[in-house]
Amino acid sequence: MTTSALRPVAVPLYVGGAALSLFGNSAIAIVLPWLVISTTGDLSAAGVVAAASGIAAVPATFVAGQLVDRLGARRVAVVADLGSATAVASLAVVDLLWGLDLVWFIALGVAGAVFDVPGMGARQALLAGVAQVSGVRTDRVAALYQGGFSLAFLAGPALAGVLLSWWDPVDVVWFTAACSAGAALLTRLVPVAEAPPVAAEDAGLSGLGVVFRSRALVAAVVIGFASSFVFQPLLAVVLPGHFTRLDAPGLLGASMSAYAVGSLVGAAGYAIVTRRSRRLAYVLGLVVMSAGTWLVAPLGAGGFVLAGMAAMGLGGGLFGPVWNVYIAESVPAHVRGRALAWLNATSLVAGPLGLGALALLLDGTTDLGLAAALIAATWTVAATWAVLSRGGRELSGPAPTPAVPAGEPGPDGAQSAGRSIS
Template sequence: MTATTATAARRFGPLALINLATLLSATGNGITIVALPWLVLERTGRATDAAIVAGAATLPLLLSSLFSGTVVDRFGRRRTSLVSDFLSAVSVSLIPLMAATAGLSVPVLAALAALGATFDPAGIAARESMLPAATKEARWSLDRANSLYEANYNVAYLIGPGVGGVLIATVGAVNTLWVTAACFLASIVTIAFLRLDGAGKPDRETRPESMWTGTLDGLKFVWHNRLLRTLALVDMAVVALYMPVESVLFPAYFTELDQPAQLGWVLMAMAVGGVIGALAYGALAAHVRRRTLMLLAVTALGLCMVGMAFLPPLWVLLTLALMVGLVFGPVGPIANYAMQTRSPEHMRGRVVGVMTSTAYAAGPLGYLLAGPLIDSVGIRTTFFVLAIPVVGIAAVCFGLPALRELDALVVESEVAHSYRE
């Protein structure tokens, strides 16, 4: 084999471009997480209005993520990524444009936030669906590529809010959103350079007949695959119980203490732990079973949540938050591996979309439970109510035979046979 042939056979470009586009797009979303609530509070001064806008940005994610995979499998991965980021850029740009012309009200901001959130899942599903082909061209293992991808995603949500805070202080919340739009446009330019097998328009015979039937096929496939069904149900339960900790319990606790900076430190500790944990998975996967890492993650999460429920001193909370990120960092790469190896090539977008939608469905359920509980029994008791079931879920996971399939060798013919069934 000549040097030229060897170079052509091993291409890192597609994998680098996918990760760069993901970093840019997710950083834009991370900036928005800070900028939108600040913009609302700046204009009305009411936390309720900020919650309305935040809720409006969350609710569309359930349906849009469910159908996003069908969009990917019907119109193509590269095209979906480009169009998704373009529509996200337009929707974000409308906010400063409206501020400069007709003016911004809470309903208008809520509508624009919902519009922007609607397009994000399709872009995420498209880029995740391209990972296996890019990994193959780079001659990496799926575990290594998924480790880098998830760490990259966590980095974006670590730096995005920080960048957003600096921009708000220097150019104001409205102008900060222009930077968010620029992030989406930069992601578009990045993917425009991508050339990858399977990223173009799907063959007619493999495309979903319609959005509805395609989504139903994805739901049926995930439900009939024992491993994917188990992972989806465990993820739903854990997300429903854990998400209120970050979004409701800790904000309520540190608001009572009048220590907003400490809230930021705790959330940052989780994010840093997540980056380290995701990166560590690439090295651990060759030596530790995926099932073992999954069981460790759920068990440690439950125990850390119980420890947090005692509302200990800040240094203990920071340690527990870091531990949560470290042990849960590998969960994203493991879930990606399961989706990539258990789904037929032409259905990968739908499988990613369905699996992602389960987490989005669980989050609002947890918020509905946590809010009234805090008002009625207090933060500490609510913490225990959420934490103890996670320990129970971990105990159940040890007895789930489906999780043993995380370490089973899967060949393409078995996946195709599973789909036909």
Template structure:
């Protein structure tokens, strides 16, 4: 198989795995509702996957280096498929067993997702695809998967029932493992089934921490993205639903506001895929991060005009579209190949850490101070974390070397 087809298979497998995960986000809480009738237990099982996912993304990657990236990806997906079949077919085992199974799936997914992302670089270079274009296209496709995944989960439950919806989710993991196993042959440098040189677990893990602590521009980018994730999740979980309820009184407005942000992000991905290689990266990241956070919060705090809110939210979505692709390129270009699994794992955990924190802080700030003060405080926070620290760090460091557009081997 040609290198470009291997890249398509790898990216397709990762997106298919993400689609299955979005289905399970809907299907598993629904299974709990059907079997227990408890909203509290729905929340518990929904959260049970998140913490193991974050922990394994950071702590499991040294083991993946030792086992081999491609092999780790296949085993993680096969294990996830088997466990999701168990979730679907054995609901009588009890709620505690269900939580344990879901937690193990989360841990496997954390490792599986990270190693696939590490494989992107060598496979893309072998295919002659520029990394900045790959990360931009992947981010856009990932947003499409996120948009359709939850809706697909609901439709599958409606059409076939929750058991079959979860079995379909399990099938996506199995197909993902088959695609990687049969169609992807990563270069040897990427750990294509070859274990890494023996190294103690703690020493290997510490190497990732030490590198990330020394690379101040990269660490700053990660902290900014973690802060943005915190603000975004607070907005989705708390701020936007409350604004819609208070101002519009119609739940259809929630779909409009969230849809405007997603539509802006998709357009931004298209624009960045075309223009990204010509733009100055540090400035583009800073502007995109600043546009994506504070403006959409300020317009909710200061306006009750839905068209204005939709326009500003749409523009904020365009801004967010440059952030993740530029972080991906920075990770691939700045981090030595032998450390990428560990550093990318730590980066994923740090970036996603803002998600659960954001939902908690969103609810607390509204309860303590009211919606408008909470929005204003979040806007000020977003403005500070997306401009001052980032620009200060990047001014003291040279911009990353442009992507060299590797030539595929003859």
């Protein structure tokens, strides 16, 4: 692509669409449990809806990976956001026409999950094409994507909480649906170089085979699994339990905000540090994140927990974009969606496994401090392996030689392997 044909507008449209989509998703993550509990009067009902939605997201992720490779990442991302908007808006429509009950909550919660996670995977797959068509470094696009993610994670739940204090929960649903619809519009406007769909024989390639042929992608799977396995129990059980015992719900919200702010700063730091070394950002991020877990582990005064959460967010913002960049630069476009599906699906599965392991631990003790220390120790082992392993070194190093000709386009016109135009 010549310099005169570059379209820098692709980056703000791409990042804006991704951030608005996540903003809506993070808001509905607050609104839906509130609506379920206020409608049914049953605390366990919210857990049932969340479990059903989580289970449905796993197979949907694999289906979406196939569709990304056949139809193109932009098309799948747009359809996912429109589907998510429809599922969320249906909550208000059903409530108006028939009244919501647990069956409707499960059905519509599953429908939303079927679109939300696959939509995120499609946007990850689109990153390479955005970097190519805009002429912006892949590392910079990934940092901006991570920054938008962090900002949405920070603002979405906060605004949802404010709106719930002003409006009826069903009215807030319309707001979150509008966010997803807006995200679909922005993503549809992202310029991509059109190309014909991939041939059927190429679409039959195995995403798992692509992952196992690459030490770097295996490392990404292990790190993603470990991250979800340890941090979902920390965020969903240990910290809420700790601050409940302290009767300090405000500190729980502050700790989540500290994590999001740290992640936002880390994303900005990634863009700066990677001008010198991607490996430096990766190692520094893992070290800082590990240090943060040990600040949180004693579950002492609120200040230490807040500092630890900020450090964890900072570390995640520094090393989190690395595998998106590696995939954008190194995985052939016609299997990129399926490779990402395996990375995302293993993370989805790891969270419930971690929660189950924590439940077994807490069945014999009520010592949340012990649980936090085990979480910190487990993550430190995983982070050490991530730094020292050959796969980790390849993941954070320069892009390898493409496995297929670099000029071969994918469905969205992205090059089959990584050339970022800088």
